[in-house]
Amino acid sequence: MTVKIPIEFSNELIEIIVQQVLNTLDEQPQNPEPINDLPPYPTRKQVKKVLRIGDERLNQWIDGGLKVIPFGKETRFDREDIRAFLTQLKI
Template identity: 60%
Template sequence: MTVTVPIEFNQEIIEELVQLTKQKIEEEQTQQPNLNELPPYPTRKQLKQHLKIGDTRLNSWINHGLKIIPFGKETRFDREDVKLFLDSLKI
C-alpha cells in the first residue's frame, strides 16, 4: 500500500527558506579566504595572515611542492602558484 501526502508550502515559507539559504552562502564565502585579495606576489607574512596558517604549515607546503620566489632576503610566492597548490590538495 502506498500513501501519498502532498506537501504544499506557502509563499512566506519559501521566502524564508530563500533568505536562510542566502545567509548561509554569504557566511561560507566570508569564512573562506579569497586568494584574489592577495597581492600578485605576497610575502610569507602576507600569505600566512591571509590563509590563517603558521610557519610549520607553510614550510610543510613548501617541502611538498609549493613554489617560492627568492627575493633578496625574503621569500615571495606567486598567487597563481598558491592557488594551484591548494587545488592539488583537494580530495
C-alpha cells in the same frame, strides 16, 4: 540536581526548520576565496596572515611542492602558484 525532559519534534516541524536554515544559508553572500585577497607576489607574512596559517603549515606546503620565489632576503610566492597548489591538495 539535573532534570531531563524528553522533547519530541514532529517530522513536519523538523522539515520546516531545515527548510528555513537552508533558505537562510542560500541568502548569505558567498565569501570569495581568501587567495583573492593576496597581492600578486605575497611575502611569507602576507600568505600566513591572509590564509590564517602558521610557519609550520607554510613550510609543509613548501616541502610539498609549493614554488617559492627568492627575492633578496625575502621569500615571495606567486598567487597563482598558491591557488594551483591548494587546488591540487583538495583533489
